Amino acid sequence: MILETKRMILRQLTMDDVDNLLLIFRDPIAMEHYPSTKDVAETKSWIQWNLNLYANNGYGLWAAIDKKSGEFLGQVGLTPQEVEQVIEIEIGYLFVRKFWGKRFATEGALACREYGFHELNRNRLISLPDPLNLASRRVAEKIGMVLEKEVTKWNKQVLVYAVHKDY
Numbered sequence: 001m002i003l004e005t006k007r008m009i010l011r012q013l014t015m016d017d018v019d020n021l022l023l024i025f026r027d028p029i030a031m032e033h034y035p036s037t038k039d040v041a042e043t044k045s046w047i048q049w050n051l052n053l054y055a056n057n058g059y060g061l062w063a064a065i066d067k068k069s070g071e072f073l074g075q076v077g078l079t080p081q082e083v084e085q086v087i088e089i090e091i092g093y094l095f096v097r098k099f100w101g102k103r104f105a106t107e108g109a110l111a112c113r114e115y116g117f118h119e120l121n122r123n124r125l126i127s128l129p130d131p132l133n134l135a136s137r138r139v140a141e142k143i144g145m146v147l148e149k150e151v152t153k154w155n156k157q158v159l160v161y162a163v164h165k166d167y
């Protein structure tokens with residue numbers, strides 16, 4: 001276990017999470033702001049990307065588990081992202097659609113913000129939502145992030161939201 005919030009534990013993803021992640025990656029609505037849905041092979045690559053991040057950086061996207069039911073709710077965590085030639089740390093969140101609107105993403109993102117500031121000693125954390133992803137932008141705002149600029153990344157325009165330790 002990496003982190004505990006009021007309602008969730010955050011733990012590392014493993015290759016046993018393929019079916020859990022497919023609840024998100026096979027859902028065209030959840031993946032609306034991504035290039036496409038993901039199949040099993042792409043999901044395994046995603047998990048491998050995170051296993052490498054845990055080994056090399058000590059952080060990555062984590063599985064969010066409901067403390068009461070043990071159910072897989074989604075993923076939230078920290079990933080390095082290059083923005084205009086600078087490596088920044090992004091707080092990312094993707095939840096299973098049946099759990100949307102229950103403030104799980106906000107609760108998880110807040111815990112990741114504190115982890116980034118106090119365990120990783122970072123002064124600045126960002127999020128990179130698609131301009132049309134209003135729920136994602138709202139989560140960024142609710143954890144104290146402020147819209148800074150629009151940049152090109154992943155072959156499209158994304159917004160840079162940022163929060164600083166002394167915000």
Ligand SMILES: CC(C)(COP(=O)(O)OP(=O)(O)OC[C@H]1O[C@@H](n2cnc3c(N)ncnc32)[C@H](O)[C@@H]1OP(=O)(O)O)[C@@H](O)C(=O)NCCC(=O)NCCS
Pocket residue numbers: 029030031033093094095096099100101102103104105106107128129130133134135136138139
């Ligand atoms: C983005 C996402 C994680 C939000 O999850 P969630 O658990 O519903 O988030 P929360 O309940 O913590 O908060 C969502 C906020 O957005 C608001 N919101 C939701 N849909 C919205 C919409 N269409 N327009 C405006 N606001 C919206 C909610 O009202 C809530 O704000 P509030 O607390 O002020 O009422 C979820 O929609 C998701 O997994 N989407 C697919 C993956 C994705 O796009 N991830 C972001 C990549 S940058």
